[in-house]
Amino acid sequence: MTTNRPARHWLMKSEPDECSIDDALAAPGATVPWTGVRNYQARNFMRDAMQVGDGVLFYHSSCPEPGIAGIARIASGTRPDPTQFEAASPYFDGASKPETPRWLLLDVQALRKTRLLGLPELRANPELAGLRILQRGNRLSITPVEPAEWARILNLLGAAGDLR
């Protein structure tokens, strides 16, 4: 309805035990379905704001060295996350019905692995002080990244040349 796009860049958390940047790169087409989002705010980002081609910072969380581990892109629109209907899945949601799926996913295509840009280094950059991931108590698994933040991070990763 509006032509405004609030964000073109995102940070997406993944536990490397579940899906690391290496796992994503090794997947067919380097593309993985982003299963397991069970938070309404994150779901709404996928549903309402994220578009094919948007840039993604691939973040490793809940691991010995949390931080940005790679660059990816949004590779599809949303569709229902099948794991919500699988009783054996840790992501099972018995309250969600196939006629009205509650949870969505989209495909994420890994573009490249980077050096690990860890939290201490992120915090050391005043330009990145506004990063949602650095805010106290932030738990959102998908957060928007401002254009200046994206540019700064790609710079730190030495990837500014070949990726917008």
Next chain:
DNA sequence: GCCAACGTTGGC
């Protein structure tokens, strides 16, 4: 393993 912070649930 700890614990602060947050989201969700459910009784009222």
Next chain:
DNA sequence: GCCAACGTTGGC
């Protein structure tokens, strides 16, 4: 609709 209790997240 309030809010306490509970479960989860995630860095340390």
